[in-house]
Amino acid sequence: MHARARGGFRQPRLFAGPGSGPVSKERVIPDKYTAFAPFYDAFSGEYPVYRAGRDRGIEALGPRPGEQVLDVGCGTGLNFALLRGRIGPAGTIIGIDRSAQMLEQARRRAARAGWKNVILIQADAVFLDPAAIRSTIQGQGGSPESDAALATYSLSLMPEWRRAWTNLKALLKAEARVAVVDMKVPEGWARLLTPLAWAACALGGADITAHPWQAVEEDCTNVLRSSARAGHLQIRAGAFHKDPS
Numbered sequence: 114m115h116a117r118a119r120g121g122f123r124q125p126r127l128f129a130g131p132g133s134g135p136v137s138k139e140r141v142i143p144d145k146y147t148a149f150a151p152f153y154d155a156f157s158g159e160y161p162v163y164r165a166g167r168d169r170g171i172e173a174l175g176p177r178p179g180e181q182v183l184d185v186g187c188g189t190g191l192n193f194a195l196l197r198g199r200i201g202p203a204g205t206i207i208g209i210d211r212s213a214q215m216l217e218q219a220r221r222r223a224a225r226a227g228w229k230n231v232i233l234i235q236a237d238a239v240f241l242d243p244a245a246i247r248s249t250i251q252g253q254g255g256s257p258e259s260d261a262a263l264a265t266y267s268l269s270l271m272p273e274w275r276r277a278w279t280n281l282k283a284l285l286k287a288e289a290r291v292a293v294v295d296m297k298v299p300e301g302w303a304r305l306l307t308p309l310a311w312a313a314c315a316l317g318g319a320d321i322t323a324h325p326w327q328a329v330e331e332d333c334t335n336v337l338r339s340s341a342r343a344g345h346l347q348i349r350a351g352a353f354h355k356d357p358s
């Protein structure tokens with residue numbers, strides 16, 4: 114049973130500098146996911162476009178019953194039902210996001226569904242202190258290191274996504290599995306829709322040229338690759354082998 118607050122989920126604020134101790138919340142770059150949070154699910158293009166990548170990413174990640182899965186930039190928790198369907202009541206979801214408003218939507222989603230195994234942490238994935246996050250997760254009844262991690266449509270919002278990737282790895286067990294789902298310009302006939310894809314990404318604050326799934330290609334073995342929506346959605350999953358150091 115995880116610690117709760119106000120009938121919901123505790124969301125510790127863990128903004129921490131890169132090895133330099135805690136920093137103020139003001140240092141974190143402001144984002145677009147504040148006022149928009151209550152409307153995100155309705156207006157994010159989930160069913161026409163983005164659900165397909167989410168489905169494939171989680172399928173490729175293959176979370177197993179009882180596992181702990183880290184959802185980086187979890188937003189309103191649109192991955193949670195799919196994850197929970199695989200890890201079951203004995204598994205745990207760790208949702209990390211820098212937006213308190215998006216996390217509040219995620220908290221409500223978990224509360225509505227009656228999921229007790231969801232730990233939500235407000236932190237910037239680029240600047241977080243992995244040791245502090247591990248200890249917070251443990252303090253809330255989770256395991257300090259997760260079995261698997263997922264980042265859907267979130268790394269492309271982080272200009273320094275490689276630092277977020279390094280932090281993510283520090284929160285995983287050795288031999289953990291990871292999946293990245295993100296966006297690029299469409300291919301083939303759908304190149305006609307490129308201006309639309311650019312506009313959608315710009316509206317959401319994403320860099321359509323970031324291609325953060327490269328990290329899975331570089332760092333993982335047994336990489337599964339797929340795409341959806343005429344290449345606009347890119348899915349990569351693989352096994353990550355952590356250095357013993």
Ligand SMILES: C[S@@+](CC[C@H](N)C(=O)[O-])C[C@H]1O[C@@H](n2cnc3c(N)ncnc32)[C@H](O)[C@@H]1O
Pocket residue numbers: 144146185186187188189190191192209210211212215236237238239264265266267270271317
């Ligand atoms: C487009 S939404 C995607 C949310 C969710 N992963 C999904 O698939 O619906 C991007 C999310 O990333 C979060 N985000 C952006 N930059 C972040 C950062 N540096 N650290 C943590 N979360 C971040 C935003 O607050 C937002 O909730």
